[in-house]
Amino acid sequence: MSKLIKNGTVVTAVDQYQADVLIENGIITQIGLNLSKEGAEIVDAAGHYVFPGGIDPHTHLDMPFGGTVTADDFETGTRAAAFGGTTTIIDFCLTNKGRPLSQSVQTWHQKATGKAVIDYGFHLMIAEINDEVLAELPKMIHEEGITSLKVFMAYKNVFQADDGTLYRTLIEAKRHGALVMVHAENGDVIEYLIKEALEAGNTDPIYHALTRPSLIEGEATGRAAKLTALAGSQLYVVHVTCEEAVQQIAEARNHGVDIWGETCPQYLMLDQTYLEKPNFEGAKYVWSPPLRPQYHQEALWTALKNGQLQTLGSDHCSFNFNGQKDLGLGDFSKIPNGGPCIEDRFSILYSEGVVKGRITLNQFVDIVSTRIAKLFGLFPKKGTIAIGCDADIVIFDPNVTRTISAETHHMNVDYNPFEGIVISGEPVTVLSRGEYVIRNKQFVGTAGAGQFVKRATYHAASRDEKSKNVEAVKGGATHV
Numbered sequence: 001m002s003k004l005i006k007n008g009t010v011v012t013a014v015d016q017y018q019a020d021v022l023i024e025n026g027i028i029t030q031i032g033l034n035l036s037k038e039g040a041e042i043v044d045a046a047g048h049y050v051f052p053g054g055i056d057p058h059t060h061l062d063m064p065f066g067g068t069v070t071a072d073d074f075e076t077g078t079r080a081a082a083f084g085g086t087t088t089i090i091d092f093c094l095t096n097k098g099r100p101l102s103q104s105v106q107t108w109h110q111k112a113t114g115k116a117v118i119d120y121g122f123h124l125m126i127a128e129i130n131d132e133v134l135a136e137l138p139k140m141i142h143e144e145g146i147t148s149l150k151v152f153m154a155y156k157n158v159f160q161a162d163d164g165t166l167y168r169t170l171i172e173a174k175r176h177g178a179l180v181m182v183h184a185e186n187g188d189v190i191e192y193l194i195k196e197a198l199e200a201g202n203t204d205p206i207y208h209a210l211t212r213p214s215l216i217e218g219e220a221t222g223r224a225a226k227l228t229a230l231a232g233s234q235l236y237v238v239h240v241t242c243e244e245a246v247q248q249i250a251e252a253r254n255h256g257v258d259i260w261g262e263t264c265p266q267y268l269m270l271d272q273t274y275l276e277k278p279n280f281e282g283a284k285y286v287w288s289p290p291l292r293p294q295y296h297q298e299a300l301w302t303a304l305k306n307g308q309l310q311t312l313g314s315d316h317c318s319f320n321f322n323g324q325k326d327l328g329l330g331d332f333s334k335i336p337n338g339g340p341c342i343e344d345r346f347s348i349l350y351s352e353g354v355v356k357g358r359i360t361l362n363q364f365v366d367i368v369s370t371r372i373a374k375l376f377g378l379f380p381k382k383g384t385i386a387i388g389c390d391a392d393i394v395i396f397d398p399n400v401t402r403t404i405s406a407e408t409h410h411m412n413v414d415y416n417p418f419e420g421i422v423i424s425g426e427p428v429t430v431l432s433r434g435e436y437v438i439r440n441k442q443f444v445g446t447a448g449a450g451q452f453v454k455r456a457t458y459h460a461a462s463r464d465e466k467s468k469n470v471e472a473v474k475g476g477a478t479h480v
């Protein structure tokens with residue numbers, strides 16, 4: 001059935017205007033004033049914003065990590081995402097050395113199929129480059145539509161790849177039009193610092209932060225940026241937490257390197273002191289990279305405002321406090337790394353960013369949806385409100401305030417790191433390809449209705465994003 005969203009304020013990354021939006025067969029077919037359509041269901045959006053659905057480029061659902069498995073699977077995780085205004089996620093598909101990439105991708109499809117309530121794509125972790133991986137990569141990128149490759153520079157003896165692997169991944173990504181993503185911390189140095197701390201009897205959660213200083217994130221970010229420049233490739237730095245990393249990204253961008261940066265709500269809102277909470281509660285706030293001293297938050301907000309960082313990911317990686325985080329009682333290095341955020345990413349950025357005057361309403365849409373769609377090959381199908389786009393739409397009430405709490409959230413986890421924080425604005429109705437997932441704040445979606453999205457390659461998707469300077473430096477990409 002067609003739907004007609006009436007009397008709302010349409011907001012995109014560049015515009016804000018009063019208009020009705022007609023949806024037919026899951027696609028936006030008309031935008032204009034005083035639209036009518038016989039038989040269409042009227043959806044009243046008076047007094048509300050009509051946003052493109054949020055796109056979360058960084059989730060870990062149903063993922064084995066730290067001796068356990070993340071608490072949210074593709075059903076609970078995507079349902080919570082929808083409550084929060086997100087209509088597409090891109091999840092990280094883990095791989096193992098010596099195992100065909102296609103098998104890992106199949107495993108991830110099995111996790112998501114029949115469960116996801118919103119659309120989803122995958123990034124592919126690269127642990128090693130060898131003849132088998134080289135042979136499989138073109139198929140993954142061009143046929144499977146998995147056009148972003150993730151390299152971990154940390155988590156020694158678990159996920160960490162060496163610089164040679166990163167460099168060769170950058171070269172292959174350039175050749176085939178993929179975007180390389182890095183977790184930028186120096187895993188070798190961190191391993192040493194952790195050992196030193198534990199030998200000195202320093203076992204509390206705060207030592208997680210103290211053994212992963214911001215200098216080490218800045219160093220790895222700069223190293224990855226330089227390898228990207230050398231390869232003439234493209235890089236997206238996930239979960240940027242600190243001034244040092246922002247500086248490295250900004251400097252590389254100034255030199256024409258094709259590099260992009262993501263931060264997360266936790267780094268904008270919370271600081272290192274949370275890890276000092278008594279009764280092991282600091283474990284709730286263990287992310288890698290860690291929460292930083294408060295002054296870094298200003299650097300991150302400024303970078304989002306001036307475009308040195310471009311996106312916000314949730315890095316949703318939920319573990320229960322009871323039964324999962326407590327694996328690290330007596331040894332901070334065994335606390336599963338990560339926290340829940342998939343539901344709150346969108347509204348936190350609106351409230352803390354737009355309402356507090358740190359970013360504009362258009363920047364909000366860009367950071368939470370449009371830019372992510374462009375970088376990850378989803379645009380223009382997703383990431384904006386325009387004729388021909390998927391009707392992934394959030395009808396948002398800017399006039400309510402609410403308190404974030406584990407009592408009311410929809411994530412399958414027993415705490416919320418933003419507990420007690422009062423925010424302005426709330427998604428009221430959320431559509432995925434024109435179908436209600438959230439209707440008047442109630443879940444009405446269906447497990448399995450979410451579809452896997454094959455994404456376009458980086459070059460095709462973002463050609464218009466590159467400055468002349470970058471084109472000149474790189475001399476264009478070759479495709480094999």
Ligand code: URP
Pocket residue numbers: 060183239286287288289315317337338339
């Ligand atoms: O602590 C974190 N960030 N956990 C999730 C895995 C990762 O490094 O993104």
Ligand code: ZN
Pocket residue numbers: 138142175176177479480
């Ligand atoms: Zn190719």
Ligand code: ZN
Pocket residue numbers: 183238239288289
């Ligand atoms: Zn990471």
Ligand code: ZN
Pocket residue numbers: 058059060315316317
């Ligand atoms: Zn992550």
